[in-house]
Amino acid sequence: MTRPTGQPRTSRTLASYAVGALLLSVVLAGCGQGGDEVDVDVTGTAPASPSAQASESASGTASPSAGTGQGRGERVELPTSRRPRVVATAVTGLEAPWGLDFFADGDAIVTERDTTRVLRVSPDGEVTELGTIDAAAPGGEAGLLGVALSPDFEQDRLVYLYVTTAEDNRVVRAELDGDRLGATEDVLTGIPNGSIHDGGRLLFGPDGHLYVSTGEIGEPERAQDRDDLGGKILRITTDGEPAPGNPFDSPVWSWGHRNVQGLAFDGEGRLWASEFGDSTWDELNLVEKGANYGWPGVEGRAEGTIQGGPSEEFVDPQAQWRTDEASPSGLAHADGHLYLAALRGERLWRVPVEGDGAGEPEAFLVGDHGRMRTVAFAPDGRLWLTTSNRDGRAEPREGDDRILVLKP
Template sequence: MEVDVTGTAPASARAGDAEDSGASPSGSAGPGASPSARTELPTSARPRIAETVVTGLAAPWGLDFLPDGDAVVTERDSRRVLRVSPEGEVTELGTVEEAEPQTEAGLLGVAVSPSFAEDRLVYLYVSTAEDNRVVRAELSGDRLGPTEEVLTGIPNGYVHDGGRLLFGPDGYLYVSTGEIGERERAQDRDDLGGKILRITPDGDPAPGNPFDSPVWSWGHRNVQGLAFDGEGRLWASEFGDSTWDELNLIEAGANYGWPEVEGRAEGTIDGGPSGDFVDPQAQWSTDEASPSGLAYADGHLYLAALRGERLWRVPVGPDGAGEPEAFLVGELGRMRTVAFAPDGRLWLTTSNRDGRGQPAEDDDRILVLRP
């Protein structure tokens, strides 16, 4: 099942943001679009803020959990790696000195090794002066050791750097990259930009990859959210340009169409067939989303929206995605990352101090939601 979602942007949304999706006709989804669901849910069924874990952060970007329930959090521009306890205690673990922040680039995603109890490794997505790269470092006590290169040579720029890291149920590391504003990279299968990559923990192409390279899927503009569902399927959230943002169900070797198509192909591309491209499972007008982080639990995906300033909840089943529902619209400002903690609660980070928001006095924040 595939759905369109339309609506009106909050007053604080700003057209033309580079990371955020480009300008679009507000409230218009184009031909054939269906309206958003407006049904009021019982209070018990609505995601709600349970508590604020920490305030005063500066553009937090990546978030993943240690086995003890503490979170590892990255700040994009400060280059700091933090440990945040559920009680709100913040410990600086170190600074990734090779990171070179600019506009959207800097210290981005983080993933804790699935074998952390044995290897103590934390993986990071870093924008350097030369490239975007995946590195890892050993966490000893409350200090992060020196970084070790895992995968280098991912194109970098001041926009569209991707940056999400996620270990899959197969034990391999999935890496989202962007096309850095150079559209042709997405359709070049030998280029690491505009792709989802799948690598071993040591940085080699994972066994079973479709092209004997790190590339798992291609034709992406800027993927910033990755999540596996209960059936082991990979989902990705992707920034559109001027019309559609996307939620995609990822298949090995599949081409998701950018820049030949944005959103659904609707049968033809420049008069020719579009059968080579995989359509999104859901799409949003670009002033409703600018989707970044993605998380899954109990039959639903949760998607954090930057420009859209809302949390989307999307039911997923054997036939694909159902009708999305929006929550917390305009209440927290820009939302960057969502992740489920070991205790089952949903952590959410704001991104109002990233240069495009309107920060409140206590921004940026990490909040806990009861989904």
Template sequence: MRRRGVVLLAGLVSTTLLASSCSGEPNTGDPTVTASPGASEAPAAPAASDSPAPTPASGPPKVTGTIAEGLAVPWGIAFLPDGTALVTERDTERVLLVPGDGTVEEVGTIESAAPEGEGGLMGVAVSPDFATDQTVFFYLTTADDNRIVRATYDGTALFDVEPIFTGIPKGFIHDGGRLAFGPDGFLYASTGETGDGDLAQDRDSLGGKILRLTPSGDPAPGNPDGSAIWSLGHRNVQGLAFDDGDRLWASEFGDSTWDELNLIEKDANYGWPEVEGRADNGGTGFVDPQVVWHTSEASPSGLAWLDGSLWLGALRGARLWKVPVDGERAGTPRDFFVGDYGRLRTVVAAPDGTLWVTTSNKDGRGNPAPEDDRILQVTP
């Protein structure tokens, strides 16, 4: 499996970590950066052959408005061609139209959704051909499985809801749930291993994978072995984002030590449950993460690409992470809004160049403020 060049740790990574990496830690040739709270925004120092790292944007991001409030675990956001957004609520089965002016309108429910634990009505993606086909896709938990359905949205209401891909394992935890259309026109979906780590390495299981599908729900042309599986060895991916070089990135929950940001490659194996974080030896066949966080600082969910950086919402970490990216190399992250808004789940780039960021304080693990849950507008 192709490995990438070494990237040195930089920024304010702790002296202890640096000493450890120089005294006995095996050199795997991977580009992993270890994130630490309050780290410098400057990216990791490049190897001599690499191009210069991206220049950090001037000034920190700011919360410049509240798009909506009083929601119940907003999970997925997808923008329509007119700039309004469809938003899913995990625990209510509701699909909301959010114009961005503070109003919220319910446009339908996905009645087959059966919220339980971390499952429910989760990801949403708008067809790239929405102007002609009026099609929207949803990832949800039912009584029997996790599945992907499509529906027609005519600007007023949802109708003709039908499943296109079923049989994804469901669990009380680790249900995946993110949807994203790629530049290739195919639908990418993240699944979890439901708490059974062995599923992530089982090519006969859809659990712990990233899937790549046609809009009809068939395995996309060019997939490994003609299956729906694009990559494997994932614990619970809840963030998918394509950068401006058409590369796919994914944020992934760790277990007890390391959360991950991964650059996704076709048929690549990301190691779970054999490896959490980096594989500290060569020849494993596993792809190492680009960035690792201590689980107390992240529990990463939503992921968005904007202005040369990836933006990642942290649930347990209760903050927004910015990760500068140069080609296939992620730099040193910097965190913002630490503890200010509680648990942050979904992050999306809006058509106006801002970020929409959802709180997730009503998911049973947060401490809701009177306004929660909210969609915040963040200006980078």
């Protein structure tokens, strides 16, 4: 069963940890992304347990920057009706929520990166623990990451998860029986793992296949090795085999990525991805079958080829941001717009999809709620947005982490 495009999602939408403290400290100091990792110019205490907390907010002013890398422009004041605004807080007291998908009844399935818990969260804030993923080995940016419900969930009850283990990153699945998650079964193993740049997003496409984002774990050369699963977007069957029509007779769908943490299909069935840059440009890419997105040879727009560099043509991003304005993670699409959650940038970007590409980005909620990790459309058309202030890169605020509910 495939999901029609152009609609908000309904029932679907280390190297090893022996790398050690020295390497981790070096990476965190020099990775260049305060979100999942530089100030650059633009061209706590234990929280309460998860609980519901209704709130109203008119926050939604556009930021001064359009984010296309052309410098700061004038502040954009949009009519209130056009501003995404927070209308409720579904739940508070979460710990670094990472993955998010929706059941048909409007409840969400949510993963917590560091606790390895899988939760069911209702719109009125009821939280049920479905289980924990014991194979997960959290550390740095690794742990229990993405989640996606099977396209045939109502029949097979399967939940797909992206997990960092002690040996690798892998895709697993488990059957949900009532409110209990069963034992996991490996779907795809051997994705390189590390304390940084693990990718981790899962998304079932309109073709029924599973799209998996991976990172190059801080080893950039992996991104240009088509035989390596790191620094790629993968496309596999529900059983973990390379999907029919893949370009290289492998799980690889696209390559040359640094660290993709956001995937979304637009109304035309095209795949988009948000990608962490290093110290200069973060990217929004329109993903093409077999295409090379340039990392580490290029960051941001290369305008086709690099002067004096490799002859391989690279695909340029549709939009790019300075890293202090974005550090993009989750991505969602509805009604002709992409919504991108920014970690270091602490804002929600909205990008119109126009013709063959992306239009001018607008930013909202700038600094209002801290780091933003994941964004997804609920069956009722509202936007759910998770904060990520307890992921080790921010000072948690009271009630963090939370899931905000927005009227887009």
